[in-house]
Amino acid sequence: MSDQTILDADAEALEILTLPLDAWHRDRGARMVEFAGYHMPIQYDGIMAEHLWTREHAGLFDVSHMGQLLLTTTTAGTDVAAAIETVLPGDVKGLGEGRMRYSLLLADDGGILDDLMVTRLPLDHPFGTAGEYFDADAPWATGPAEANTSAAYYMVVNGATKFDDVSYLLDVLGDDVTINMMDDQALLALQGPKAVDVLSALVPGVEALTFMTAGAFEWAGVPLWISRSGYTGEDGYEISVPADQVTAFADALMTNDAVRPIGLGARDSLRLEAGLPLYGHDLTPAITPVMADLGFALSKRRREAADFAGAARILAEREAGPETKRVGLLIEGRQPLREGAGVIGADGAQVGALTSGGFAPTLGAPIAMAYVPLALSRPGTRIEIAQRGKVHTATVTAMPFVPHRYVRAGGK
Numbered sequence: 001m002s003d004q005t006i007l008d009a010d011a012e013a014l015e016i017l018t019l020p021l022d023a024w025h026r027d028r029g030a031r032m033v034e035f036a037g038y039h040m041p042i043q044y045d046g047i048m049a050e051h052l053w054t055r056e057h058a059g060l061f062d063v064s065h066m067g068q069l070l071l072t073t074t075t076a077g078t079d080v081a082a083a084i085e086t087v088l089p090g091d092v093k094g095l096g097e098g099r100m101r102y103s104l105l106l107a108d109d110g111g112i113l114d115d116l117m118v119t120r121l122p123l124d125h126p127f128g129t130a131g132e133y134f135d136a137d138a139p140w141a142t143g144p145a146e147a148n149t150s151a152a153y154y155m156v157v158n159g160a161t162k163f164d165d166v167s168y169l170l171d172v173l174g175d176d177v178t179i180n181m182m183d184d185q186a187l188l189a190l191q192g193p194k195a196v197d198v199l200s201a202l203v204p205g206v207e208a209l210t211f212m213t214a215g216a217f218e219w220a221g222v223p224l225w226i227s228r229s230g231y232t233g234e235d236g237y238e239i240s241v242p243a244d245q246v247t248a249f250a251d252a253l254m255t256n257d258a259v260r261p262i263g264l265g266a267r268d269s270l271r272l273e274a275g276l277p278l279y280g281h282d283l284t285p286a287i288t289p290v291m292a293d294l295g296f297a298l299s300k301r302r303r304e305a306a307d308f309a310g311a312a313r314i315l316a317e318r319e320a321g322p323e324t325k326r327v328g329l330l331i332e333g334r335q336p337l338r339e340g341a342g343v344i345g346a347d348g349a350q351v352g353a354l355t356s357g358g359f360a361p362t363l364g365a366p367i368a369m370a371y372v373p374l375a376l377s378r379p380g381t382r383i384e385i386a387q388r389g390k391v392h393t394a395t396v397t398a399m400p401f402v403p404h405r406y407v408r409a410g411g412k
Helices: 022-027 047-056 080-084 162-173 195-202 243-254 264-273 300-305 311-320
Strands: 005-007 013-015 031-035 038-043 058-062 067-072 100-106 112-121 152-157 178-181 185-191 214-219 222-227 236-242 259-261 324-331 342-344 350-360 365-373 382-387 390-397
Touching: 022 031, 022 038, 022 243, 038 264, 047 058, 047 264, 058 243, 067 080, 067 162, 080 152, 100 162, 112 162, 162 178, 185 195, 185 243, 195 236, 195 243, 222 243, 236 243, 243 259, 264 350, 264 365, 324 350, 324 382, 342 365, 365 382
Parallel strands: 058 259
Antiparallel strands: 005 013, 031 038, 058 185, 067 152, 067 178, 100 112, 112 152, 185 236, 214 222, 222 236, 324 365, 324 390, 342 350, 342 382, 350 365, 382 390
């Protein structure tokens, strides 16, 4: 680990952690910055070039700062899915093996504590099938699959919130659910239209995955857990690989001329074009799923049962409409507007704020996300934004700004 330190609010020294690929990034000329408590690459060849490369070829992202969690049980009769559903508003019980779902970790008042991905693992999943993570020989690890009481779940949470997430989950889920943070696993994302060709050449069979499905694979004897998902709006994969093997695997990917390493800067501009929120900016504990325009994360069964954290508030907002709502904005002119810029109402008072903003390389224009009063949230509405003493004009638009290119089942 690095000996560089930062100071928290209590003036206690906190060590900035290093990723398993830290030296790998530096050897390739990465400009490193502190993010979520880690030294991470923000760019190699420039954000614009890396953004466009990912749109046209295949970009390799190191996302090992994310929290990889394994949720299992060693208690007979414990329904892990039911336990998870107490804090997530999605249909976890209905997930089939190798199926994943975007969901939200909710506080009791319906505020968003994190957004995440949860996947139901097969009983022979690669994360310690008979070892430290999961006892495959337990008597309750057999029986009808539809009972879903012995299933294990893989959850990927945001790096900046992972320790708080685990603490919250432990408090809420109780002793019957075991949570392992898999610090011995690195996580890579390979994104872009060439990703499938690159990865399938090394790991045959991944081409059969479709968006939001996952499975166990192997490369040169190394076990991999691979999902067809990502955070760019492009087709691609996220690959969980043992940390002590990730350098060799990254090198193998880089032998293909279609692949280049991509930093945090382009990751942010790509997700912004895709209309995907960033936790800590577009999502916070003060924001509910309805405010964030993430109603799709509230499954029908869960809405009807109203049995998730904050259900009364969230369902009331869904019925009546929230006071404020996340929207996309097309900014007139060439000046990018940044987080914190104020949305100005008819009387000149601030009525909202930008939560993300920047230049969209694919569009050649500035874009942003903001929370605005419901009355100003309709696409086509023109609004004014104040930044550094200047007033700019923007138009509310539907998101994503750039169409997603996911490969879905049935070609849809």
